[in-house]
Amino acid sequence: MADNTLRVLERVFSRDAASLPHYLLDARPWVDQSDPLDREAYELVTRIAAEEDRWLEKLAELIEARGGVPIPAPYPTHYTDTHYLAVDALVPRLVQHQQANIEQLQQDLDAVSEDAEARNLLAHMLEEKQKQLAELRTLLERVRQHAATPEGTG
Numbered sequence: 355m356a357d358n359t360l361r362v363l364e365r366v367f368s369r370d371a372a373s374l375p376h377y378l379l380d381a382r383p384w385v386d387q388s389d390p391l392d393r394e395a396y397e398l399v400t401r402i403a404a405e406e407d408r409w410l411e412k413l414a415e416l417i418e419a420r421g422g423v424p425i426p427a428p429y430p431t432h433y434t435d436t437h438y439l440a441v442d443a444l445v446p447r448l449v450q451h452q453q454a455n456i457e458q459l460q461q462d463l464d465a466v467s468e469d470a471e472a473r474n475l476l477a478h479m480l481e482e483k484q485k486q487l488a489e490l491r492t493l494l495e496r497v498r499q500h501a502a503t504p505e506g507t508g
Contacts, residue, residue, distance in 0.1 A: 367424045372430065373455070
């Protein structure tokens with residue numbers, strides 16, 4: 355059981371270290387500083403990546419305490435098509451990414467059900483990711499409404 359839990363924790367670490375929000379901060383999406391919605395989207399991506407960094411630190415500590423090695427995965431190659439896109443155009447991808455990540459994290463949480471420490475950490479991560487998804491969905495709706503207005507189409 356301990357080996358399985360360690361593998362799950364390492365998998366979660368690897369996946370979150372190579373998340374789309376982290377990639378976007380490195381890729382520097384285009385942000386129209388005169389557009390409050392663009393600035394808000396970028397600030398949300400930045401905050402999500404910062405929250406992931408805090409989880410990664412806790413995961414790394416737990417992994418190392420159990421004799422493992424936290425190794426980040428390389429970014430998926432399909433992220434490379436996000437370069438030079440406007441941040442608001444990336445919101446639908448962020449929603450999809452977060453939904454998939456939540457599904458994977460739920461499976462990981464189920465796999466460590468007998469390890470209280472690991473379960474508590476992953477449950478907290480899951481709760482926070484669900485909150486982030488709600489924020490991303492709200493932002494996506496606002497982006498779509500903005501695009502549907504005459505001033506949003508130009």
